[in-house]
Amino acid sequence: MxxxxxxxxxxxxxxxxxxxxxxxxxxxxxxxxxxxxxxxxxxxxxxxxxxxxxxxxxxxxxxxxxxxxxxxxxxxxxxxxxxxxxGHCHPEVIAKTKAQIDKLQHATTIYLHPAMPLLAKKLAEKMPHPDLKVSFFTNSGSETNDLAMTMARLFTGNLDILTVRNGYHGASLATMSAVGHSTWRFPIPTTGNLHHIAPGYCYRCPFNLKYPECNVQCARDAENVIRYSTSGKIAALIAEPIQGVGGTVTPPPEYYKILYDIVKKYGGLYISDEVQTGFGRTGEHYWGISNWGVTPDAITMAKGLGNGVPISAVTTRREIAEVMSRKIWFNTFGGNPVSMTQGLATLEVIDKEGxxxxxxxxxxxxxxxxxxxxxxxxxxxxxxxxxxxxxxxxxxxxxxxxxxxxxxxxxxxxxxxxxxxxxxxxxxxxxxxxxxxxxxxxxxxxxxxxxxxxxxxxxxxxxx
Ligand SMILES: Cc1ncc(COP(=O)(O)O)c(C=O)c1O
The missing domain is CATH 3.90.1150.10 (Aspartate Aminotransferase, domain 1)
Incomplete structure (x- = not known):
């Protein structure tokens, strides 16, 4: 093409x-x-x-x-x-997906099928760090963000999660609670222990300051949120490298690096929600977060991974993923042969076509x-x-x-x-x-x- x-x-x-x-x-x-x-x-x-x-x-x-x-x-x-x-109905992607539909449409993950581990391997190869190696597959951005937040809580033993005002992470109960926009939040009991920090939105600075004299106060204030609104330890920060629904809010270059250091200081994992920013969309880097010099602990993705099929994933370190082995974790359509085939075909086209x-x-x-x-x-x-x-x-x-x-x-x-x-x-x-x-x-x-x-x-x- x-x-x-x-x-x-x-x-x-x-x-x-x-x-x-x-x-x-x-x-x-x-x-x-x-x-x-x-x-x-x-x-x-x-x-x-x-x-x-x-x-x-x-x-x-x-x-x-x-x-x-x-x-x-x-x-x-x-x-x-x-x-x-x-691209819509990309011929090469569609050909592979059609061939898969003719052979096998559904099986669930209780049997072997090559498409899921092949896509997981491809994702591992694309990660910004070799330790980000194992993936879970789900069907929507909301589901994968739910799972990432669950893992962060289990792995760290902490409950509190930071999320950024003006951000969007989904419409399930847990992710709606993480959303930083009243527009998308219904007046129902949300899941607790989610705390919204200031966005890196220079055009409408939450502190009414000017960059760079502001010393990136928007990021530094997260430490106050942890100190005064949480138990003093956090499970994670979940954040979009560029806020999509929030209006393409692109932070100053140091914003996420400062947040990363604060998150680590207080025991949390850094979850990069790449549902919109992944797969080379931001140009210079395959993952949006790499623009800001941060290596996250987990990357969540959906949307562009499948070029139109319902698919999502979270890729993380093995020891983090292992927490889900403490109970039974199952997802009926996560790993579906058709969506896995289309996901893999999409990533291959991204490589092949530059x-x-x-x-x-x-x-x-x-x-x-x-x-x-x-x-x-x-x-x-x-x-x-x-x-x-x-x-x-x-x-x-x-x-x-x-x-x-x-x-x-x-x-x-x-x-x-x-x-x-x-x-x-x-x-x-x-x-x-x-x-x-x-x-x-x-x-x-x-x-x-x-x-x-x-x-x-x-x-x-x-x-x-
Ligand atoms: C950054 C981000 N995360 C998560 C989601 C939720 O994805 P889904 O609608 O597939 O649940 C969206 C949806 O727009 C999104 O933009």
Whole structure:
């Protein structure tokens, strides 16, 4: 697959021939958008939210592109929420997965099957330290973070866990308790002994200080949290190297190193939640945490590991993993042959196609171009992130930094109409999130910049 391919396939023709090939089956593609929407409204729980006033009905994906039922092409610059790492329906990945489905779909881990240990071996080879060697497999980011926190508590014998304000770790009870955003937390009893520390969010400094004179107070304050809010010993810190849902919050370079030293001083493990930042997305390094010079005790991952199948994992040191042998640990679909095969195929493609290098090259180019838009568009307060994990924080006023939340929603709508799908995040919903499949090319990056340039201009000039 050529990563620099400039011209997307002819969409209308591709979608039309695809539709033709589907006409004899009773597939969901035969339902119109409105029928799908009506079914969804009647039978799917209302909390399962959708983007856009007029949600789009997707029928096909190819690499960095998605197609709706009319054949309209979209550049997917959010990758199914940072999940499609090497491209939608990547031919090589799909071929291996299809072959596996034909042979064996499910077995559970009580029998031998090569796919799980092969993927575990591949992960071990990719770890930032040889001691991070053994893996557990689960099905979602929430599950793997739950497991990592459980292991940390059992291994250290301590209960208290630090987590970062403005972070996101999942929707299970334990991970919701770790989430540092009221937006995602329901008023139910959370699991106790989770303590939120200050984020490394220079643009909105929690201490109202300026970097570097601040001496990275946001990180150093974690020691006070341990001293005053915990038993004085901790089990772990769980943190994202760059906060994804929180709006691509990228800390100052020393932030995590300072936290690491504090975590070690108080007996904890460092768990790096790489659900969004793993697999070369941040460009220079395979794991996001390596950008900050920290070697964690455990890495949790999901999303991009499977390029679209439900899969997650935690890789750690053998002596840490051994704590789960004290009782019986079992996960029905963790280690499923199909998801393991797709995970392995995805990681092989990342190596083979130079996907990480592409993330760095296209990501740097895109960041520079987006930063350049600041000269033209007063709505842009900050452009941040690394590789192909970028965020554009929109503000009504650069001095007051009042979040431009409705404007951000408007950008998403208008960009969609022009064929560009992006995400949004941040506590105020005012950060544009750009995290495409890592196979995008320079032409796609230009399309993202030109589209945002146009829609920001329209919004700033009050054009309906
Ligand atoms: C950093 C991070 N951790 C964990 C999760 C939870 O993953 P899942 O939705 O697969 O449970 C997410 C989901 O967005 C995430 O971004």
């Amino acid at each position: 050529n990563l620099t391919q400039a011209n997307p396939p002819n969409v209308t023709t591709a979608a039309a021939s695809h539709r033709q090939s589907q006409t004899t089956s009773a597939s969901e593609h035969e339902l119109t958008r409105n029928e799908v929407l009506a079914l969804r409204k009647e039978y799917v729980a209302p909390a399962v939210f959708m983007y856009y006033k007029e949600p789009i009905n997707l029928v096909r994906g190819h690499m960095q592109y998605l197609y709706d039922e009319t054949g309209k092409q979209y550049l997917d610059a959010i990758g199914g929420i940072v999940t499609v790492s090497v 996907t990480q290098a592409n993330s760095q090259k296209v990501g740097n180019y895109l960041k520079e171009k987006l930063t350049g838009l600041m000269d033209k568009h007063r709505l842009i307060g900050e452009v941040r992130g690394l590789g192909l994990m970028l965020g554009v924080e929109l503000v009504k006023d650069r001095n007051t930094k009042e979040p431009a939340s409705t404007e951000a929603a408007d950008v998403l709508e208008r960009a969609k109409n022009l064929g560009l799908l992006i995400g949004k995040g941040g506590f105020f919903g005012n950060v544009l999130r750009i995290k495409p499949p890592m196979c995008i090319n320079i032409g796609d990056a230009d399309f993202i910049v030109d589209t945002l340039d146009k829609v920001l201009g329209e919004i700033e000039s009050g054009k309906a």
